[in-house]
Amino acid sequence: MFRKIDVIIIVFFLILSIILIFKPYGYSAKKLMLVVENESFYIPYKDGKINLSGNIRDVFGNKHSIYKNMEFEIAGGRIRALHSDCANQICVRTSWIENCGDSIICAPNRVAVIIDCKEEDITRK
Numbered sequence: 001m002f003r004k005i006d007v008i009i010i011v012f013f014l015i016l017s018i019i020l021i022f023k024p025y026g027y028s029a030k031k032l033m034l035v036v037e038n039e040s041f042y043i044p045y046k047d048g049k050i051n052l053s054g055n056i057r058d059v060f061g062n063k064h065s066i067y068k069n070m071e072f073e074i075a076g077g078r079i080r081a082l083h084s085d086c087a088n089q090i091c092v093r094t095s096w097i098e099n100c101g102d103s104i105i106c107a108p109n110r111v112a113v114i115i116d117c118k119e120e121d122i123t124r125k
């Protein structure tokens with residue numbers, strides 16, 4: 001016969017193992033890397049619009065001056081280039097990306113957005 005504490009411990013480890021199984025593939029594991037000219041940094045992966053025409057804050061809260069006529073949109077874990085002033089519009093036509101390793105590249109503006117799913121926790125550096 002099980003004691004109450006045994007049941008609690010079993011349930012606890014069951015929940016823990018479920019969390020550990022799903023976490024690496026979950027939404028929180030994806031990171032958004034912004035590459036502009038020769039610098040790159042991670043930006044918060046949360047729903048909203050990212051206008052590159054001014055200052056952008058990275059995940060550490062540091063400001064980056066970009067001044068590109070581009071805007072990205074994040075919705076439901078997906079990201080796309082909303083508009084861009086580049087001639088070929090390849091970045092805008094790339095449309096939504098959402099998988100690890102996917103990227104939106106704007107060669108004329110020298111801007112790229114990459115979904116990075118590396119294991120390391122970049123917020124703790």
Ligand SMILES: [Zn+2]
Pocket residue numbers: 084086087088089090091092105106107108109
């Ligand atoms: Zn473009």
